[in-house]
Amino acid sequence: MKHIGIIITDQSDPTAQAFQKACVSNDIRPHMIDLRQRNVTVGESLSSQITDIDLQQLDAIIVRDVGAGAFDGVSFRFDVLRQLEQEGVLIVNSPESIQSAANKYYASSLMAKAGLPIPRTMVFQDTGNALKILDTMKDAVIKPIFGYKGRDIIRIKNGAIINNDGTINDSDLEGTIDAILEQRGMLHIQKYIVNPGRDIRAFVVNGKVIAAIYRTAPEGAWINNLSQGGNESRCELSSYQKELCIKASRSIGTYFAGVDLIEDMNGDSDKSLILEINATPSLAGIYKAWGINAAEYIVNDINSEL
Numbered sequence: 001m002k003h004i005g006i007i008i009t010d011q012s013d014p015t016a017q018a019f020q021k022a023c024v025s026n027d028i029r030p031h032m033i034d035l036r037q038r039n040v041t042v043g044e045s046l047s048s049q050i051t052d053i054d055l056q057q058l059d060a061i062i063v064r065d066v067g068a069g070a071f072d073g074v075s076f077r078f079d080v081l082r083q084l085e086q087e088g089v090l091i092v093n094s095p096e097s098i099q100s101a102a103n104k105y106y107a108s109s110l111m112a113k114a115g116l117p118i119p120r121t122m123v124f125q126d127t128g129n130a131l132k133i134l135d136t137m138k139d140a141v142i143k144p145i146f147g148y149k150g151r152d153i154i155r156i157k158n159g160a161i162i163n164n165d166g167t168i169n170d171s172d173l174e175g176t177i178d179a180i181l182e183q184r185g186m187l188h189i190q191k192y193i194v195n196p197g198r199d200i201r202a203f204v205v206n207g208k209v210i211a212a213i214y215r216t217a218p219e220g221a222w223i224n225n226l227s228q229g230g231n232e233s234r235c236e237l238s239s240y241q242k243e244l245c246i247k248a249s250r251s252i253g254t255y256f257a258g259v260d261l262i263e264d265m266n267g268d269s270d271k272s273l274i275l276e277i278n279a280t281p282s283l284a285g286i287y288k289a290w291g292i293n294a295a296e297y298i299v300n301d302i303n304s305e306l
Helices: 013-025 073-087 097-101 103-115 125-136 173-184 239-252 284-290 294-305
Strands: 002-005 028-035 039-042 046-050 062-063 090-092 119-123 139-143 153-159 158-163 189-190 198-205 208-216 231-235 256-262 273-278
Touching: 002 013, 002 158, 002 294, 013 028, 013 284, 013 294, 028 158, 062 073, 062 294, 073 090, 073 198, 090 125, 090 294, 097 103, 097 273, 103 119, 103 239, 103 273, 119 125, 125 139, 125 173, 125 189, 153 173, 158 173, 158 208, 173 284, 198 284, 208 239, 208 284, 208 294, 231 239, 239 273, 256 294
Parallel strands: 002 028, 002 062, 062 090
Antiparallel strands: 039 046, 119 189, 139 153, 139 189, 153 158, 198 208, 198 256, 208 231, 256 273
16 A cells, blocks of 8 residues: 655644545555654664654655744754655655745746746835835735735735725834834835736646636725635636646646736736745635545546656
């Protein structure tokens, strides 16, 4: 019997459970692994154990979530995955692709290098130049480089901070920029794309788009993420949009990914831009909208390669 490890931080996570069930249905033994519980001994050889599991003996590992936290801890867990990859264990997605996708600046650079359309993006490390470009752009968003689930995104329109419900925030813009710079050391600024109140999450598995969903923000809101109250519904992609998603996944090096697209106000698919790519996406939205179990696609493909 083949053995696949599933890297998790939450046993009850629906996506983690979907991977577990997909392994069982393919006659594969799943091992739920929290790398935060791992200890390593380095001497004449490398010993990699979590309880009774020898990670180096696994046939493959699917990464759902390595966990957040202090830089040293997160870096260590990725080092563990890289070491296992070097030992010949198939890691899906690869540690390099997960880190590339998680870094919004670097991911945007890779996609731009591949000739893919992204919103105008600029990075600054000082308040003065940031305020000048925000004035020029008129409508923009400031995103954390390593943010997720639509958290800590700030929209600046005509010099005012816009709350997610569309109301104006009275906070001082310059003071807000100063605070972000003090915390993060840089500003990742992206042009806000006026849209129909939704974005698109497409799921790419092994170079194919298996399905896509619209994520529609609540009335009056501008952040579409499901974790921020957005709703999922079925989306039929154009051939152009499918090509964008496949190329985006390829540019980052992901085996499976959630690729986020944004349309213009008229919903013109040929003017779609790529917002982000997620290398550890939740599979819940696609299942709710389409009844499609993406975990089955991923596990089936991995199983055929083992």
